[in-house]
Amino acid sequence: MSVRIAGVASTRYGRHDASSARELFADAAADCLADATVPLADVDAVYAGNFMGELVEDQGHYGALLADYAGAPSRPAVRVESACASGGAAARLAAHAIEAGAADVVLVGGAEMMYPVDTPTITAALANAADDAYEESVGLTFPGIYAAMARRYLREHDAARDDLAAVTVKNHENGVSNPLAQFHRPVDADDVLDARPIATPLGLLDCCPISDGASALALVSDDYARERGLDAPITIAGSGQSGDALALQDRPALHRIPAAERAADEAYENADVDADAVDVAEVHDCFTIAEILAIEALGFYERGDGVRGAATGETAVDGRIPVNPSGGLLAKGHPVGATGVGQLVELAKQLDGSHPNQVADARVGVAHNVGGSGASAVVHVLRGA
Amino acid sequence: MSVRIAGVASTRYGRHDASSARELFADAAADCLADATVPLADVDAVYAGNFMGELVEDQGHYGALLADYAGAPSRPAVRVESACASGGAAARLAAHAIEAGAADVVLVGGAEMMYPVDTPTITAALANAADDAYEESVGLTFPGIYAAMARRYLREHDAARDDLAAVTVKNHENGVSNPLAQFHRPVDADDVLDARPIATPLGLLDCCPISDGASALALVSDDYARERGLDAPITIAGSGQSGDALALQDRPALHRIPAAERAADEAYENADVDADAVDVAEVHDCFTIAEILAIEALGFYERGDGVRGAATGETAVDGRIPVNPSGGLLAKGHPVGATGVGQLVELAKQLDGSHPNQVADARVGVAHNVGGSGASAVVHVLRGA
Numbered sequence: 001m002s003v004r005i006a007g008v009a010s011t012r013y014g015r016h017d018a019s020s021a022r023e024l025f026a027d028a029a030a031d032c033l034a035d036a037t038v039p040l041a042d043v044d045a046v047y048a049g050n051f052m053g054e055l056v057e058d059q060g061h062y063g064a065l066l067a068d069y070a071g072a073p074s075r076p077a078v079r080v081e082s083a084c085a086s087g088g089a090a091a092r093l094a095a096h097a098i099e100a101g102a103a104d105v106v107l108v109g110g111a112e113m114m115y116p117v118d119t120p121t122i123t124a125a126l127a128n129a130a131d132d133a134y135e136e137s138v139g140l141t142f143p144g145i146y147a148a149m150a151r152r153y154l155r156e157h158d159a160a161r162d163d164l165a166a167v168t169v170k171n172h173e174n175g176v177s178n179p180l181a182q183f184h185r186p187v188d189a190d191d192v193l194d195a196r197p198i199a200t201p202l203g204l205l206d207c208c209p210i211s212d213g214a215s216a217l218a219l220v221s222d223d224y225a226r227e228r229g230l231d232a233p234i235t236i237a238g239s240g241q242s243g244d245a246l247a248l249q250d251r252p253a254l255h256r257i258p259a260a261e262r263a264a265d266e267a268y269e270n271a272d273v274d275a276d277a278v279d280v281a282e283v284h285d286c287f288t289i290a291e292i293l294a295i296e297a298l299g300f301y302e303r304g305d306g307v308r309g310a311a312t313g314e315t316a317v318d319g320r321i322p323v324n325p326s327g328g329l330l331a332k333g334h335p336v337g338a339t340g341v342g343q344l345v346e347l348a349k350q351l352d353g354s355h356p357n358q359v360a361d362a363r364v365g366v367a368h369n370v371g372g373s374g375a376s377a378v379v380h381v382l383r384g385a
Numbered sequence: 386m387s388v389r390i391a392g393v394a395s396t397r398y399g400r401h402d403a404s405s406a407r408e409l410f411a412d413a414a415a416d417c418l419a420d421a422t423v424p425l426a427d428v429d430a431v432y433a434g435n436f437m438g439e440l441v442e443d444q445g446h447y448g449a450l451l452a453d454y455a456g457a458p459s460r461p462a463v464r465v466e467s468a469c470a471s472g473g474a475a476a477r478l479a480a481h482a483i484e485a486g487a488a489d490v491v492l493v494g495g496a497e498m499m500y501p502v503d504t505p506t507i508t509a510a511l512a513n514a515a516d517d518a519y520e521e522s523v524g525l526t527f528p529g530i531y532a533a534m535a536r537r538y539l540r541e542h543d544a545a546r547d548d549l550a551a552v553t554v555k556n557h558e559n560g561v562s563n564p565l566a567q568f569h570r571p572v573d574a575d576d577v578l579d580a581r582p583i584a585t586p587l588g589l590l591d592c593c594p595i596s597d598g599a600s601a602l603a604l605v606s607d608d609y610a611r612e613r614g615l616d617a618p619i620t621i622a623g624s625g626q627s628g629d630a631l632a633l634q635d636r637p638a639l640h641r642i643p644a645a646e647r648a649a650d651e652a653y654e655n656a657d658v659d660a661d662a663v664d665v666a667e668v669h670d671c672f673t674i675a676e677i678l679a680i681e682a683l684g685f686y687e688r689g690d691g692v693r694g695a696a697t698g699e700t701a702v703d704g705r706i707p708v709n710p711s712g713g714l715l716a717k718g719h720p721v722g723a724t725g726v727g728q729l730v731e732l733a734k735q736l737d738g739s740h741p742n743q744v745a746d747a748r749v750g751v752a753h754n755v756g757g758s759g760a761s762a763v764v765h766v767l768r769g770a
Contacts, residue, residue: 058515064760076626083446099485128445241461375449
């Protein structure tokens with residue numbers, strides 16, 4: 001039994017002053033069902049990723065709300081929250097519902113508004129993904145958390161801040177040609193190194209932006225695709241998820257994310273592939289260091305070698321293992337609850353050959369979605385025709 | 386393929402000044418696994434219901450946090466949020482994971498802290514289950530929403546405020562002998578009618594309290610139960626879930642909850658039983674009127690006849706169809722994210738004959754869990770030996 005991605009859609013990520021999460025999701029959902037050629041009446045359930053609705057829009061109960069605004073108010077709907085991995089987790093649970101025979105068509109969505117509140121407020125809201133007792137309440141926020149991880153990585157592996165900058169340069173270059181990306185402006189290494197310091201060694205361009213946005217996937221069962229004669233060759237070939245302590249202090253090492261390593265191992269085993277088989281990856285580069293840790297967790301590089309990825313061009317669109325041809329979180333944006341769904345949207349386009357930064361002959365794609373500093377990680381392996 | 390409830394546990398619901406949600410859940414989880422005789426190492430995943438962590442404890446990312454505090458940090462963990470139906474939805478999704486073959490043992494939990502903030506703050510936090518655009522932002526909170534539903538019901542069915550009071554009297558009587566209940570004090574009809582008005586026609590004793598608490602279930606696959614030789618005869622025989630518009634103004638009628646009717650129909654069909662087969666029910670009595678709407682949605686009474694349930698004694702522990710022998714939300718308490726899980730804990734005790742308010746010969750139990758004013762509803766049918 002496999003689960004197919006019959007259709008995908010995303011709003012542009014960025015600033016949407018005139019919209020709310022429900023409106024952005026309604027747009028993405030309608031476009032997604034049109035792309036899938038699946039009628040709204042066939043949607044059996046709605047699974048929605050959202051992280052900070054209560055804190056930004058005074059709004060919880062997002063599953064039912066988004067189902068209603070997608071035009072499917074009576075369908076069973078849930079909000080799935082695993083911090084920044086909410087979207088990936090929602091897709092994984094939706095696939096379980098199909099595999100369990102509880103649904104034939106699930107509309108998986110993610111939506112987040114971040115611009116309506118000011119930067120200190122959104123930074124505090126994001127810190128709800130960290131451990132309040134040991135991190136948030138003593139003033140640690142995510143730039144500081146990832147800065148600590150970056151410092152340890154650079155020291156352990158004899159690397160320097162300059163080595164991180166190549167990730168930003170690559171991802172912004174990719175963002176230029178992705179119409180869904182928040183930024184369409186190339187940057188060079190000097191721009192990255194000269195940017196305003198945020199938390200040493202990370203500057204402003206080492207950090208993803210805040211973003212509003214929504215993404216949607218139509219997942220369908222094999223049987224439904226066959227009976228309806230859908231052209232839906234892309235399957236979720238495997239998925240893995242793992243967790244860890246929220247607080248960085250409870251981890252054995254700061255310079256790796258074991259939950260992502262476990263999730264990748266499980267997803268590869270599940271899909272019966274190994275890292276070498278992957279043609280394209282969308283990874284969780286909330287900070288430059290995070291992309292480096294991601295490509296090590298996914299097995300594309302040995303530990304300590306991930307810094308070579310962007311610097312050597314190996315992770316460029318035409319490189320050995322293209323990473324974040326979408327622009328990634330750094331350039332495409334990071335509307336938290338939508339991000340994991342958006343990664344699958346990007347990969348589906350790669351696998352059907354319609355991506356603006358198309359990777360040649362892409363058959364196997366991997367999405368890597370992390371929550372917090374690595375207390376949640378979800379990895380999906382998609383396979384094309 | 387069926388899913389079995391191998392063990393259950395709950396903290397007492399009420400005020401837990403010295404604890405946090407993670408600590409309460411850790412207690413419930415440990416007791417639950419001990420009850421199940423399932424080792425922690427066998428837990429494949431953790432699904433947790435929580436509604437207001439961000440607003441009460443500055444804490445999101447509850448799936449991973451609760452998995453960590455249960456002693457299972459590396460396991461895939463998600464928080465499931467469907468407002469007050471979060472716990473029921475978490476159990477339903479966990480059962481899907483087992484049916485999909487993605488897990489053999491899932492620890493399902495729910496935890497919520499409500500006392501750490503003051504009453505106006507928690508009332509505003511609860512209002513995140515309503516529609517911010519049309520309800521919360523204009524000042525409507527849940528006592529007002531259910532009061533509107535109650536007024537319409539009383540007018541449509543020629544009933545009076547006195548008819549609601551019997552629900553509180555019954556549920557508080559049941560709470561007296563349930564050690565897990567928040568209140569252990571019997572009340573009479575005059576107490577209910579003389580209580581401080583909250584939102585006409587509802588007085589203080591027509592409303593459930595705010596509560597801290599946590600509950601846990603160990604769900605296991607048939608195969609796991611057989612291979613491990615577990616004594617786990619209780620199965621989830623069926624479940625149903627449906628949704629609706631969040632805003633009351635978008636519903637065709639104020640005096641019924643169609644999502645609960647649809648969820649009940651699906652759960653009965655799924656379990657191949659009808660309402661007559663049900664021996665005991667735990668229903669979502671967040672307000673007295675809600676129990677009346679629940680027993681109509683579940684098919685125990687025709688529309689307009691639900692007011693007779695408590696008044697005639699038919700829904701008492703020794704009545705025709707015992708409803709809320711636990712004390713229900715009114716007397717047992719309502720730590721929001723835990724409530725739906727707690728209902729299943731109570732029913733499991735009924736079906737294994739160990740409940741303090743034991744219903745004679747209970748074989749089939751129904752749990753009815755509602756989010757908001759009915760935008761989410763989850764119904765489970767459990768079957769005992």
